[in-house]
Amino acid sequence: MTGTAIRLEGCRKTFDNGTVALHSLDLHIHPGETLAILGPSGCGKTTTLRLIAGLEHPDSGRVLFGEQDVTALPIERRDVGMVFQNYALFPNLDVAGNIAYGLKIRGMPKAERTARCAELLALVGLQDHGRRAVHELSGGQRQRVALARALAPRPRVLLLDEPLAALDAQLRERLRSELDQLLRHLGITAVFVTHDQGEAMALGHRILVMEHGRAAQLASPQALYQQPANAFVAGFVGNLNVFPVLARSPCGVKVPGGDLPWSTADFPDTLYCRPEHVRIADGNGHLHGHLLAQFFQGAHSRLLVDVGGAQPLLVDCDEFGRHGIGDTLALSIAPRHLFCLQGRGTRSEVSP
Amino acid sequence: MKRTAGFYGRLLFVLLVCAFMLVPVLMSLLAGLTRNYFQGVVASGLTLGWLLQVWAAYADTVWLSLRLAVACAVGVVMIGVPAAYALVRMNNRFSRAFEELMVLPVAMPGLASALALLLTYGQYGAFRGSWLFILVGHVIFTLPFLVRPVMAVMQRQHLPVLEEAAASLGAGPLQRFFTVVVPNSRAGILAGVLMVVTLSLGEFNLTWMLHTPMTKTLPVGLADSYASARLEVASAYTVIFLLLIVPLLIALQAINHHLARGDRP
Incomplete structure (x- = not known):
């Protein structure tokens, strides 16, 4: 065969x-x-x-x-x-x-x-x-x-x-x-x-x-x-966080819940990132929101964070139970993990 | 548990209904075995003489009835199984109308169907005089009794998917029909065949119109003997009929029971 x-x-x-x-x-x-x-x-x-x-x-x-x-x-x-x-x-x-x-x-x-x-x-x-x-x-x-x-x-x-x-x-x-x-x-x-x-x-x-x-x-x-x-x-294919871009800001773009580090010349309507690429920051983060719910899933946990957008932000991390429901969390996203999708079949690469 | 008067009342009612239905059958059986029915069983005693006399006079009607029943079953299977398959496959307004139409000969008085056959084919003397003429009537009458159970089984067996599987393994349309459709409808075919044989053996209405003196079936002979011979002869004739038909009915019941439980998941 x-x-x-x-x-x-x-x-x-x-x-x-x-x-x-x-x-x-x-x-x-x-x-x-x-x-x-x-x-x-x-x-x-x-x-x-x-x-x-x-x-x-x-x-x-x-x-x-x-x-x-x-x-x-x-x-x-x-x-x-x-x-x-x-x-x-x-x-x-x-x-x-x-x-x-x-x-x-x-x-x-x-x-x-x-x-x-x-x-x-x-x-x-x-x-x-x-x-x-x-x-x-x-x-x-x-x-x-x-x-x-x-x-x-x-x-x-x-x-x-x-x-x-x-x-x-x-x-x-x-x-x-x-x-x-x-x-x-x-x-x-x-x-x-x-x-x-x-x-x-x-x-x-x-x-x-x-x-x-x-x-x-x-x-x-x-x-x-x-x-x-x-x-x-x-x-x-996998889960996705969607950020509607509100305006330009000095250090990137303004989205619900804070500013994201976006330094590329073009100015997209929407930015995306995967839940496993969102980190919980100790000090200052890019975004701030309240913890809505957390689900223990074995190897990692999924946290739902309300940053004021239409959908709660999905965060995959291994910090189950370190924060209580309603706590304010600071979140950071590395610039290389942010991407935008423009129309069908094209994808603009992101330079850090 | 203490049983109330209501329980005994209901029991009595059930027994009475059973007796009402069974006593005539038993009386008939007894009459067929009694030496002289008018003197009574006790006075005259039992005999197998009437049975032998009936056999001597009417054996050919029994054989004709059996031959008709078997030929009818074969004919109905050959027409009915492909028909049921086509109806299940089509499943549109036309096929449903056709299914209703098929039941028409059952709803119509047998005499009317027979008359229609006589009007259409009566002038073909050789056909009119042969047992095949009765066979045509029986096939038309019993067809829906096979097509219905076969369709029911076919609809339950997920045949379209099984056929696609067979096709993916290289089977052409005819091979699929004989290796997938027929084997997986066999419970329905068997139930239908037994029903058809039973109905064909006992059919009187149509047959009475279609028969000739040379093509008398068992039920027609039975009517003859009721009209012309002693009551004991007619009753002995009934005994022979019951001997033929009761095992078939029991088999039918067993298959229906099997079907009701559901063949296989």
């Missing part, structure tokens, strides 16, 4: 009721890459996956696997493996029957089928579960069977629709790392859809963030977090 490149060229999709699900999407997925498609519900991420799978066909544009144009091919002739959100295991077949289904459809002889099936059961760690009925399996086991079933016929690409959404939080964490190892081991081109940014960050080599049927940004997890293309991406 080596990777196949996937290319979408100008794919547009309108549903029967007139909703435009995709506005002319161009996408190039590298061979062997794991791409995460991330976005809120209704952003077109599932439609994109279904276009690649062949479960939907674009109104215009092309879908290519390698050099082959597969736009007109139905899913059964595209040679894709797919893991569905609720796994869609066949209830009339046992675990081995589910895994062997695709092999049987392709006319593989029984002996080969049994061998391949055993190989996949071992791959997903379910050696002794071949004869189990599907309804006897736990959620995590079903997920693995669905994965084994999709991989059994050695597909060119693997597509996963919210593969971990149906699991509880702890199991999700464990299966996420299992899935990560498996995908890296196989080297297969994989595309998965998720609304969970943690999942996208952990599994995706690159992440496509979508908004209203358009690609908002396609980048590596680090680039996405550190250099978001616009406010939507910045807000969707």
